[in-house]
Amino acid sequence: MINIKNIEKSFGTKKVLRGVSLNIEKGQSVVIIGGSGSGKSVLLKNILGLMTPDKGEIIIDGRNTVGLSRRARADIDARIGMLFQNGALFDSLTIWQNVAFADIQSRGISQDEARAIARDALERVELSEDVLDLYPASLSGGMHKRVGLARAIAAKPDIIFFDEPTTGLDPIMTDVINHLIVDCVKDLGATTMTITHDMTSVRAIADVTAFLYEGQFIWTGTQDELEHNDNPYLRQFMEGLPEGPIRVEGATA
């Protein structure tokens, strides 16, 4: 369904992605892990068309999306949902306007219809309709994420991206978000790609895990393979050890 072929991306002299390739099957939940600065977010932005790779192809449902204008890829965008790291809710809009944003803009639906869509999506993420008329500034971090998740699934997309969905949350809220993601994805039957460095999320969400290190996937495998892997880089990352083959970014020699 999503086929990433040999993507390269540099910023000035810094090579962030060095030939990244990955294949995501329909209905599969792929989790990309890696340290800060490993290129995870850049890869995601390239797939979403927010950045253009220097080299390589990103094929979604048989179509190479690299270099396509927003208008040319509008039909693909309409099938994609995205949960941003900090929710990226629109400050000037109420929660129901945020959640039903895609439907309001693309179909010009009435206020009643939009509120109904928002109410339904919020219910899926276990938020009551009391929040419908609030503004994002009055929500807590966990509620922000849940509203962001509601917005990502409101238009019933068949591809969903999650960018660090549990960063900055307490362990209980992390568990809640992980389970909501699993439930929502199961309900929609969507194909998903999640970026995280939280191993709890990986164990809860992933069908397949891919480990990105210095702009390349150096390990890919299933949950079972992940738990029994002997890759020294991945083991150091999973166990959070300061000593090992992974060089800590910005550390002195």
Next chain:
Amino acid sequence: MSYIAIIGQFFIGFFAASGRLSLFTFHGLSAVFVPPLYPRIILQQVMRIGYYSLPVVALTSFFTGGVLALQIYYGGNQFNSESIVASIVALGITRELGPVLAGLMVAGRVSAAIAAEIGTMRVTEQIDALTTLSTDPFKYLVAPRLIAATICMPILAFVADVIGIFGGYSVGTQSLGFNSAIYVQKTYNFLELGDITSGLIKAAAFGFIIALLGCYHGYNSSGGAQGVGRATTNAVVSASILILAANYLMTSLLFAS
């Protein structure tokens, strides 16, 4: 060699920035003229840019009109000063001070607000979110602000004209002892429609500049809170400079003919 490098770097930077601004202007104008437009957001911006700028523009122009009357009176020949003060206040305010001061005040207020709002949206990924939700940020964010500012500025400049002349009239009649009827008649006699319309045309251009630079700096901001702060400062400074430069250019074009 290092001097040449510095000069070269300056010119390359200048032309690169000009090119980026030109491209941004082109995209902004395309978004204005190609549907869909967002009437509700345009109205919202008219309120923010136009309506809420009224007090600051009114106060500025009232005192400017008053000061102008005083300066002409004390600085010039005080005999026959009624006719000179009335005419220079009317011409000065309508041709120059009304639109330029309104432009500079709105640049400070609105350009900064636009840059801060769009800049915050940029650094908190809200602009990326708009794009992924199949909404063109230029149509949703830039075009409504360009339209609203271009519509509102001539109205604000007209308000500045009226209140500025009233400021001159108030000081003239209350403080300098001018005859009210003669002051009004002299103002009316000297003022021509062209004086007012030239100021309003300039004001429309200033409105476009204010919104354009606010959007440009906000849209291209990066680097968190510091980046948004930098974008806000740059928006106000560049909009103010460009307003003064455009004022000179437009005055020479409008009055040469």
